[in-house]
Amino acid sequence: MRLQKALIAMVVMLASGATVSFAQESHIGSLQGHSAPGKALYRRYCVGCHGAQGDGAGENAAWVDPKPRDFTVATFKCRSTPSGTLPTDQDLFDAITRGFVTTSMPSWKPLTNQNRADLVAYVKSFSDKWQGGAPGASITIPPETPVKIEGILHGRELFQKMECWKCHGPEGHGNGPAAGTLTDSKDNPIRPYNFAMGSRFKCGVTNEDLYRIFMTGLDGTPMPSFSDNLKPEDAWDLVHFLRTLQPLQTKELEVWKQWRTAQPAQAKQLKPIGAD
Amino acid sequence: MKTQRILSLAPLFILCLAVGSTAQAAGIGGKVTVQGTALTPNKTINMSSEPGCAKMYSTPPTREDVVVGSGGALENVVVYISAGAPDEASAPSTPVTVMQKGCRFEPHVVVVQTNQQIEMVNDDTTAHNIHPLATNNREWNKAEPPGTAPLTESFARPEFISVKCNIHPWMHAYFAVLTTSHYAVTGENGAFSLGNLPPGKYTITAWHETFGTQTQEVTITGNETAPLNFVFKR
Numbered sequence A: 001m002r003l004q005k006a007l008i009a010m011v012v013m014l015a016s017g018a019t020v021s022f023a024q025e026s027h028i029g030s031l032q033g034h035s036a037p038g039k040a041l042y043r044r045y046c047v048g049c050h051g052a053q054g055d056g057a058g059e060n061a062a063w064v065d066p067k068p069r070d071f072t073v074a075t076f077k078c079r080s081t082p083s084g085t086l087p088t089d090q091d092l093f094d095a096i097t098r099g100f101v102t103t104s105m106p107s108w109k110p111l112t113n114q115n116r117a118d119l120v121a122y123v124k125s126f127s128d129k130w131q132g133g134a135p136g137a138s139i140t141i142p143p144e145t146p147v148k149i150e151g152i153l154h155g156r157e158l159f160q161k162m163e164c165w166k167c168h169g170p171e172g173h174g175n176g177p178a179a180g181t182l183t184d185s186k187d188n189p190i191r192p193y194n195f196a197m198g199s200r201f202k203c204g205v206t207n208e209d210l211y212r213i214f215m216t217g218l219d220g221t222p223m224p225s226f227s228d229n230l231k232p233e234d235a236w237d238l239v240h241f242l243r244t245l246q247p248l249q250t251k252e253l254e255v256w257k258q259w260r261t262a263q264p265a266q267a268k269q270l271k272p273i274g275a276d
Numbered sequence B: 001m002k003t004q005r006i007l008s009l010a011p012l013f014i015l016c017l018a019v020g021s022t023a024q025a026a027g028i029g030g031k032v033t034v035q036g037t038a039l040t041p042n043k044t045i046n047m048s049s050e051p052g053c054a055k056m057y058s059t060p061p062t063r064e065d066v067v068v069g070s071g072g073a074l075e076n077v078v079v080y081i082s083a084g085a086p087d088e089a090s091a092p093s094t095p096v097t098v099m100q101k102g103c104r105f106e107p108h109v110v111v112v113q114t115n116q117q118i119e120m121v122n123d124d125t126t127a128h129n130i131h132p133l134a135t136n137n138r139e140w141n142k143a144e145p146p147g148t149a150p151l152t153e154s155f156a157r158p159e160f161i162s163v164k165c166n167i168h169p170w171m172h173a174y175f176a177v178l179t180t181s182h183y184a185v186t187g188e189n190g191a192f193s194l195g196n197l198p199p200g201k202y203t204i205t206a207w208h209e210t211f212g213t214q215t216q217e218v219t220i221t222g223n224e225t226a227p228l229n230f231v232f233k234r
Helices: A002-015 A035-045 A089-098 A113-124 A149-161 A207-216 A232-244 A251-262 A264-269 B002-023
Strands: A025-028 A031-034 B026-035 B078-083 B096-101 B104-106 B109-113 B118-122 B128-132 B142-144 B151-153 B159-164 B172-178 B183-185 B191-197 B200-208 B212-220 B225-227 B230-233
Touching (some): A025 A089, A025 A113, A031 A035, A031 A113, A035 A113, A089 A113, A207 A232, A251 A264, B026 B200, B026 B212, B078 B109, B078 B172, B078 B191, B096 B109, B142 B151, B183 B191, B191 B200, B200 B230, B212 B225, B212 B230
Parallel strands (some): B026 B230
Antiparallel strands (some): A025 A031, B026 B191, B078 B183, B078 B200, B096 B104, B118 B151, B128 B159, B159 B172, B200 B212
């Protein structure tokens, strides 16, 4: 009798899978993703870096920098949700679709939408944080304010006052006084974004993406959320200033250059960014 | 600097004493020490990248990974009842305050109950970010530029959370989130006291950020203060 019970328990354990894994679905618009097909895709495309357990310790991980994401802690950089909350399914779907520029994570756009939705479902199965834990509410981004020199100059003041320059450098070259000591949440060295590279951002390419990056923070990295410190109109001003740091043909840079040409005396009076 | 720390811990001691003396109930008390090979002095913190903070100290402050007083008395140990006392039904409504002052977290070890608010104040003229590297709870990371209102946050699950300021890599604190109100943090003399306990069998845990945890069982039969000491080896 006792033996029978033990055998039944064993069968149940084996059937539920020896590793910790939680059944999951994903919802991206009208798409519904499932973890079973997601697992097959994961084993084919993702396991090499992210590992069979989803802990970021795949066989390639030792040669990859920055390190592959550890899905077991469910901490994600690119979210539409506040710092400390789970991302939405759409956020994870977008991350897989976009890939992570300047890292080893490519864009998985060649897979079908359904494939990527299934992968999202499977990625969520690695952490118990999704069991009963709802994603955060996506932050509200009000319509972008018009690009004006007053806003850019105010954004520049905020770049000084919020001390963005401590990591990103006075000119946004990623060389601030704290840049060399930064580590991610796994104690691996990490670099702040260098605006002079003009590359895409980790979490997108649009002004709205840039707004979202500093208002939600990149969890798992030193980049904090500034949502408690910046009002929406301030945040847009900061976005517009940050764009002037990139060597790209942007409206912001054009307005900035025009002002400096038209008002050389005023431009010269601007206090340099950095320590007093 | 030392005086500063003692002053900031003073309310905690007064609270412990008050609980112990008014209730006239039994308790557990003792000392935490560290023994073994001679300790290397704590490393001096180099704050030269933040001159505003560096100039606040006549002698540079040291790291707090291991703070030892005379006779091996171990500071910053959280001693708490891990079993035997009922979990608290609700968190105290008063928040616990942690200061960022002179580019250090004050106190170094902050104890709260689950769902109790932690109020984080930036007293410096430089920006900080508060980054609790939680795993059982959710990790988050929020900026706190100078002159901004204090942040308040709480944690729903018990955990010893390492807290960083990434801008100032020497800044390090711990948030100890407990399910009990029966706890103490050792000061310079390594002493602790847990008061107001009815007779019963208790499991007491001592946690230290560098030396880990130890547990012991203690039985209180009457109105006595049961003696209990923890010795960490190094």
